[in-house]
Amino acid sequence: MFHSAYDDVPPVELPVHDAVLGGAAAFGERPALIDGTDGTTLTYEQLDRFHRRLAAAFAEAGVCKGDVLALHSPNTLAFPLAFYAATRAGATVTTAHPLATPEEFARQLEDSGARWIVTVSLLLPAARRAAELAGGIREIIVCDSAPGHRSLVDMLASDGPEPEIALDPAEDVAVLPYSSGTTGVPKGVMLTHRQIVTNLAQLEPAVRSEPGDRILAVLPLFHIYGLTALMNAPLRQGATVVVLPRFELDTFLAAIETHRITGLYVAPPIVLALAKHPSVERYDLSSLKYVISAAAPLDASLAAACAERLGLPPLGQAYGMTELSPGTHVVPLDLLREAPPGTAGRLIAGTEMRIVSLDDPGKDLGTGEAGEILIRGPQVMKGYLNRPDATAETIDRDGWLHTGDVGQVDADGWLFVVDRVKELIKYKGFQVAPAELEALLLTHPAIADAAVVGALNDEGNEIPHAFVVRRPTAPELGENEVMSYVAERVAPYKRVRRVTFTDSVPRAASGKILRRELRERA
Incomplete structure (x- = not known):
């Protein structure tokens, strides 16, 4: 068993809005949030006051403790306001991918039992259709403005009493992101207030921000990585968060230059752009002090x-998963120059790890031996919503969460993630479940069988690669037709990017697809 070198962190018994914004009064007129495109700024005093007014307005509208509110939005200044207002009103926030199809969004709404949607006018058609398909939605509220819908701006005028909700941080779910876990279709991950907030406290000794630091929020806040590293953590510590709605290289680089960004939390595709793209030379990025990469x-x-190109210390990495709130490992900022290349980091405070044999899961392995990574700590999720069997498959009776990742630890405690037991594909940091794409491919009348695995493209990113068996009646079925069929029915990040036609899909006697064999052919 491996233990963190940091002192244990006691569980933080606070709701997330109080744990993050409890110091807002002390930070006062310091900028909390800046729109990276137009410079609009909210101070800490405004963030605190506005989210409390929105909480009152949500309560007036009928949001009650235990309700689920779906936050369906790209990164905007309104995203944190809506998030903290909803939790202060007692709701659980389920974060939704803004590019999800109406059908995908509807499945999340129905599964989570959502009663409220907060979205933006641009996404209203998808939100309305999803609400119609799912049923049970009481109201769709927009962050900006749209005819026939209340807006968050209007709701700031509420003079109702601020709700005082009795929350149990250990039991009440603050966030319900959706993850495919180690296999299968997306499931609601129940993360309590205590789990989310304690994970922030666990990370602080290793990656601390301070007032005056400026963090660029370009990764999506709906993703647990963005929610933690780009919103909750820096706002808890008095830093300034500069928000961008999406990654566009020149806008991203201009924001670093204009707003003098000091810290970047990114995913590997952004690292690739920073390392290789000629546009980087046109911008002054000298304010940067460090870059941390995670999600893949x-x-x-x-x-x-x-x-080397940016003149920075070596890049750090971090490791975790949605089911772990999400962090378990990170390269500490004060050890960037000492960490060995390729490491995912060291255990954060209060976290235990085992590396167990793939052939004999009851056998613990030592340093230098590769096996499945198991994690135990206060950040382990409460469980999957309404899926006790899936929860039991992931968290064992002793509280160890089985990550499905293969790793090994060196003598100094640095973790290296070397493979994945699980079948998930990580396309640019987003999870893609092969089973979901396979089920969709089999609805095509010309496809007899299909399997999907992860394969690397020319840029070193993992992509969904489909192996397809044509029906005898459809010998002309082509790659473009298969990719278009999928693209019309899923969010952009789930699209099949490569197709190989094959006579059969290799399967074990049990019927399970032999993905390792397919990956060797990909």
Whole structure:
């Protein structure tokens, strides 16, 4: 068993809005949030006051403790306001991908039991259709403005009493993101207030921000990585968060230059752009002090090329998963120059890890031996919503969460993630469940069988690669037709990017697809 070198962190018994914004009064007129495109700024005093007014308005509208509110929005200044207002009103927030199809969004709404949607006018058609398909939605509220819908701006005028909700941080669910876990279709991950907030406290000794630091929020806040590293953590510590709605390279680089960004939390595709793209030379990025990459493995040579080009210390990495609130490992900011290339980091405070044999899961392995990574700590999720069997498959009776990832630890406690037991594909940091794409491919009348695995493209990113068996009656079925069929029915990040036609899909006697065999052919 491996233990953190940091002192244990006691569980933080606070709701997330109080844990993050409890120091807002002390930070006062310091900028909390800045729109990276137009410069609109909210101070800490405004963030605190506005989210409390919105909480009152939500309560007036009928939001009650235990309700689920779906936050369906790209990164905007309104996203944190809506999030903290909803939790202060007693709701659980389920964060939804803004590019999800109406059908995908409807499945999340129905599964989570959502009664409220907060979205933006641009996404209203998808939100309305999803609400119609799912049923049970009481109201769709917009962040900006749209005819026939209340807006958050209007709701700021509420003079109702601020709700005083008795929350149990250990039991009440603050956030319900959706994750495919180690296998299968997306499931609601129940993260309590205590789990989310304690994970922030666990991370602080290793990656601390301070007033005056400026963090660029370009990764999506609906993703647990963005929610923690780009919103909750810096706002808890008095830093300034500069918000961008999406990653566009020149806008991203201009925001670093204009707003003098000091810290970047990114995913490997952004590291690739920083290391290779000629546009980088046109901007002054000298304010940057560090870059941390997570959400997917980062190639060590690419990390080194990025650091050298930007004149920075070696890039750090972090490791975790939605089911872990999400962090378990990070390269501490004060050890960036000491960490070995390619490491995912060291255990954060209050976290235990085991590496167990793939052939004999009851056998613990030592340093230098590769096996499945198991994690135990206060950040382990409460469970999957309404899926006790899936929860029991992931968290054992002793509280160990089985990550499905294969890793090994060196003598100094640095973790290296070397493979994945699980079948999930990580396309640019987003989870893609092969089973979901396979089920969709089988609805095509010309497809007899299909399997999907992860494969690397020319840029070193993992992509969904479909192996397709044509029906005898459809010998002309082509790659473009297959990719278009999927693209019309899923969010952009789930699209099949490569197709191989095959005579059969290899399967075990049990019927399970032999993905390892397919990956060797991909």
